[in-house]
Amino acid sequence: MKFKWHPKSKPSPVVAAIYESIKVGDGSIGTTGMQADEDIAILASMLTTTQGRTDLDKVRLIWDAIASTKAPSDESALLETINAQAAARRGKRREKFTFISSLSVARGWAPASIKVDDLTVRFFKNGLPRRYASRIDVTRDVIKWGHISPNPESYCYIAINVEAKNHTEAFELATRELDLLRGALCWLANPQVEQILLGSEYKPVNVVRSGSFHTLHEASGKVATSTLMYEPNHSPANLYSHSDPKRFFRSLKIILSKLREKAYSGRLADALIRFTKAFDEADADMAFVKGWSALESLLSSTRADYPALVRRCTFLYADRAYHEAVISQLVEHRNSSVHRVSDGTLSRLFCYRLQGFFRVALKFHLANQKHFQGFDEAMHFLDGPHTREELDRRMALAMLARSFLDNPAKPPTG
Numbered sequence: 001m002k003f004k005w006h007p008k009s010k011p012s013p014v015v016a017a018i019y020e021s022i023k024v025g026d027g028s029i030g031t032t033g034m035q036a037d038e039d040i041a042i043l044a045s046m047l048t049t050t051q052g053r054t055d056l057d058k059v060r061l062i063w064d065a066i067a068s069t070k071a072p073s074d075e076s077a078l079l080e081t082i083n084a085q086a087a088a089r090r091g092k093r094r095e096k097f098t099f100i101s102s103l104s105v106a107r108g109w110a111p112a113s114i115k116v117d118d119l120t121v122r123f124f125k126n127g128l129p130r131r132y133a134s135r136i137d138v139t140r141d142v143i144k145w146g147h148i149s150p151n152p153e154s155y156c157y158i159a160i161n162v163e164a165k166n167h168t169e170a171f172e173l174a175t176r177e178l179d180l181l182r183g184a185l186c187w188l189a190n191p192q193v194e195q196i197l198l199g200s201e202y203k204p205v206n207v208v209r210s211g212s213f214h215t216l217h218e219a220s221g222k223v224a225t226s227t228l229m230y231e232p233n234h235s236p237a238n239l240y241s242h243s244d245p246k247r248f249f250r251s252l253k254i255i256l257s258k259l260r261e262k263a264y265s266g267r268l269a270d271a272l273i274r275f276t277k278a279f280d281e282a283d284a285d286m287a288f289v290k291g292w293s294a295l296e297s298l299l300s301s302t303r304a305d306y307p308a309l310v311r312r313c314t315f316l317y318a319d320r321a322y323h324e325a326v327i328s329q330l331v332e333h334r335n336s337s338v339h340r341v342s343d344g345t346l347s348r349l350f351c352y353r354l355q356g357f358f359r360v361a362l363k364f365h366l367a368n369q370k371h372f373q374g375f376d377e378a379m380h381f382l383d384g385p386h387t388r389e390e391l392d393r394r395m396a397l398a399m400l401a402r403s404f405l406d407n408p409a410k411p412p413t414g
Contacts, residue, residue, distance in 0.1 A: 099174030102211035131221030
């Protein structure tokens with residue numbers, strides 16, 4: 001897999017501008033100001049591959065490629081060097097990393113660990129083990145100067161093990177696992193409706209939220225990199241627990257296992273992650289718009305096909321007339337929210353209705369994905385027929401077509 005410049009991009013002037021703002025020598029780069037950083041970010045966005053996604057940090061890759069050159073390069077020569085750097089990195093063996101985060105669940109409520117296929121998550125009921133204490137040194141100053149919020153001490157610390165070739169890939173793999181885990185937790189834990197009190201409309205719908213930052217560690221427990229990930233929308237939450245933890249985590253493991261089947265190339269997992277991130281938003285209008293986009297990814301092959309979405313969604317319910325009226329009104333509210341002309345007092349209540357539609361749609365896919373060859377076929381199924389009369393008519397025509405296949409007409413002989 002090689003990088004190439006996107007066909008519509010124009011890297012030449014950006015490459016020239018980068019070399020004008022830096023000095024390269026002996027494997028090091030000297031810069032003045034932030035112009036080079038901004039230009040390299042632009043250049044990284046122009047890089048593409050046939051696979052679309054890559055586990056490599058493209059910005060870091062470009063910096064290293066430039067540092068390895070002794071003289072200014074044009075876009076072709078630089079691309080060749082970038083691909084050489086990428087090949088060297090892909091040749092590295094995978095290493096074991098531990099990703100440390102925390103969740104707003106009661107300590108001791110969750111089991112010591114859960115394992116689903118290749119995913120293992122550990123829950124620390126007695127706080128963060130000493131072997132990971134080096135994360136404190138990494139975060140002390142950034143917390144002191146107010147760059148990130150302190151981690152809520154009451155949260156339950158968790159560890160997710162991943163294998164990756166570099167820190168960037170490890171962070172990407174681990175945060176995806178965290179998002180899926182939290183998505184499944186919120187699927188089970190979020191209330192179906194909530195009494196809206198004064199001020200509560202400005203808090204996230206999700207009841208299980210992550211801590212303010214996450215760190216990456218070597219197998220020994222030592223911090224693997226001084227880089228940390230933080231939650232820009234962090235909002236502290238009350239600790240969640242369920243009265244029947246065994247039943248709760250049995251359901252959780254079933255959901256996580258179904259999401260890993262990847263019948264639609266990971267589309268269901270992506271949808272749940274998008275929906276979970278949407279309901280992390282404190283702004284109800286923003287949460288609703290983002291949540292609607294996640295619902296679209298479950299019920300539309302192409303975006304903004306509202307008639308098809310309404311038709312497919314109502315097919316999943318017995319009382320179709322009622323649910324058609326409700327989701328059609330949500331369509332109108334979504335369009336108004338985009339332009340900020342909606343009634344904001346309704347957005348939070350509508351988030352719960354939207355959550356209900358999303359749960360039913362995702363449940364349908366998880367239960368029936370094995371029956372379809374792909375997502376488009378699932379959409380064709382949801383398009384109907386939606387009545388027994390229509391279905392009987394379609395079946396009769398299908399049987400007629402089969403009779404023609406079984407007994408094709410013979411060509412006339414002259």
